[in-house]
Each structure stands twice: as structure tokens, then as C-alpha cells.
Amino acid sequence: MSKFKESAASKGAPALNTASLPDIVFMLLFFFMVVTKLRDTELKVNVRTPEASQLTKLENKSLVNFIYVGRPTVKYMQVYGTKPRIQLGDKFANMEDIPLFLEKHKLQIPEKQQTQITSSLRIDGDVTMGIVGDIKTALRKANQLKINYSAKPLQKK
Structure with a gap:
């Protein structure tokens, strides 16, 4: 008698x-x-950012340039x-470097989105308002009017 091969359908999936x-x-x-x-x-x-009760999260972080203000870390205190x-x-x-920093960031962003650029100020809680006011003035002169203040959520005690 002859042998018959089984069909591929009867074997199941490989x-x-x-x-x-x-x-x-x-x-x-x-x-x-x-x-x-x-x-x-x-x-x-x-x-050390201050605490706040009403916070909103930034949507597109590529459209945000960060400005940090605080005391130098131990590594840089000597200098x-x-x-x-x-x-x-x-x-x-220095304050004079802010417009150039904003312009360099603006060049990396597509032209359609350049109006949506936000400057986020991450400022230590112990810094005086004089420096903050000077930074805001420099931002205003550079036509950067969208400003965000970074804060952490208020801790309930």
C-alpha cells in the first residue's frame, strides 16, 4: 500500500x-x-523652588527655555x-546674556511655534525679588512675554 502525506491544514499552525x-x-x-x-x-x-497651591503642568517642554537662579553649588562656590x-x-x-540665550533657543524652534515659547523661571526661595525683577525686565526687552514660575506642590501638614 502507498503512504499518503497529511495535508498542511490538518497539522495546525507551525x-x-x-x-x-x-x-x-x-x-x-x-x-x-x-x-x-x-x-x-x-x-x-x-x-529649592517654593511651594504653591494652584499649579499647571507645561504642555510642550521643547518650547520652554529654563532660567535658573540660586546660590552656586559647593563645587562652584570658590569661583x-x-x-x-x-x-x-x-x-x-549675566543679565546681558539673556537676549542672546532666548534668540539661540528661538532658532531651534520651527517658525510657526516661535510665538508659543515660554520662559520658565526656576528660582530658589531665598533669592530676593530684585534679581527676579531684573530678569523680568530683560525678558520684556527681549520681547519674551510668556513667563512661567516653577514651583512644587504644597505639602499638606
Whole structure:
């Protein structure tokens, strides 16, 4: 008698080939490593933001430029002293550097979104309002009118 082959339909679905699974996992890992943007700013000033009760979260962080104000960290106290300093990006700066910092950030943003740029002030709670007023004046002169003050949620006692 002759032997008949079984049809492919009666065998069921073939087993899943797992030989390429490590390659797929590696590609996913590599993809997320490339896509994820890590913090590129090293804080050189101590910033303990004040607490607030009514907070809103910023929507698009790529449209935000951060201005940090506080006393230099221990690492930089020898060079910059203990008075509050301004940090723009990853550098210490003066009031005169603010317009150039804003312009550099504006060049990285598409032209349609440039009107939505917000300046976020992360200011230490112990800093006097004189410095804050000077920064606001410099922002106003540079035509940066959208200002945000960073704060942390109010802790209930």
C-alpha cells in the first residue's frame, strides 16, 4: 500500500520561530535609547523652588527655555562666590546674556511655534525679588512675554 502525506491544514499552525527574538529585543532597546532625550543641563546653582497651591503642568517642554537662579553649588562656590547667580542652559550668565540665550533657543524652534515659547523661571526661595525683577525686565526687552514660575506642590501638614 502507498503512504499518503497529511495535508498542511490538518497539522495546525507551525511553531513560532524564536531564533530572531534576541535581535528584535536588541532593536527595541536601541530604538528607545536613541529616541529618549536625557537631561542635558547640569544644575550649577541650588534651587529649592517654593511651594504653591494652584499649579499647571507645561504642555510642550521643547518650547520652554529654563532660567535658573540660586546660590552656586559647593563645587562652584570658590569661583563664583555665595551670592545668587543666573544659570542659562549649562552656563553661568549675566543679565546681558539673556537676549542672546532666548534668540539661540528661538532658532531651534520651527517658525510657526516661535510665538508659543515660554520662559520658565526656576528660582530658589531665598533669592530676593530684585534679581527676579531684573530678569523680568530683560525678558520684556527681549520681547519674551510668556513667563512661567516653577514651583512644587504644597505639602499638606
